[in-house]
Amino acid sequence: MRKPFIAGNWKMNKTASEAVELVVELKDKVAGISDVEIAVCTPAVDLVSVQGVIKDSNIALGAQNMYWEESGAFTGEISGPMLTELGVSYVIIGHSERREYFGETDEDVNRKAKAAFKYGLKPIICVGETLEEREAGKTEDKVSGQIKADLAGLSNEQVAELVIAYEPIWAIGTGKTATSEEANSVIKYIRDLVREGFGDTADKVRIQYGGSVKPHNVEELMAQKEIDGALVGGASLDAESFTSIVKGAL
Ligand SMILES: O=C(CO)COP(=O)(O)O
DSSP states (O other): OOEEEEEHHHOSOOOHHHHHHHHHHHHHHHHHSSSSEEEEEGGGHHHHHHHHTTTSSEEEEESSSOSSSSSOOOOOOOBBHHHHHTOOOOEEEOOOHHHHOOOHHHHHHHHHHHHHTTTTTTEEEEEOOOOOHHTOOOHHHHHHHHHHHHTTTTOOOHHHHEEEOOOOOOGGSSOOOOOOOHHHHHHHHHHHHHHHHHHHGGOOOOOEEEOOOTTTTTTHHHTTOOOEEEESSGGGSHHHHHHHHHHTTO
16 A cells, blocks of 8 residues: 655745744644655755754655755755755655756756665656647657656666656646546556556555645545645645645545
């Protein structure tokens, strides 16, 4: 059985003091929940202060990006060992915003995923199609190209630890969600692709849905067979709504 996994992607929101305020409230609200794994993926500058609040709690710490080199002259970048030392467990890799605004390619995503594993971090690899691609019937082509390239060369043991987030780009921050059936069907397709490359390890990979997940739609999404959790943007910025989403996954 795959344990449901609800992760908040705060994106570029919350200063360090606002971040502390949010996790102090969240920690209290989700205390005692053990049947859903919970993580907050904060801006890099918030990691230290957030970890100060959530260490020894049931909330795991995640980052939103990393570079694949261990150290060196890469101004502005953050390495795996820097994250590991802070107690970070997860790192989002290849979010569509990074692919679109910062030019990340599948090759970059693949290198980052390998580096994450090398330094003991679990990647949450994001894939998904644009509205034009969906309307042109190219969802499967897009997702299959991303999955094959992003996971290339990973071992079965690594894939077993991997989290994939299926985030249709047209559903991010727009209030439009894929219907739960649409999301389930693409997620099933992704699991079948993982099975082609990695056999039955595919049954261990947790695949989340992301894109306008809210308290009112999480239960329906989570009721789908293939959906193992959610990567939550806007609704993770408020302790009350994120807690409702976590509880909706129980
Ligand atoms: O991009 C997302 C999570 O990574 C989804 O964001 P929203 O939940 O704000 O649509």
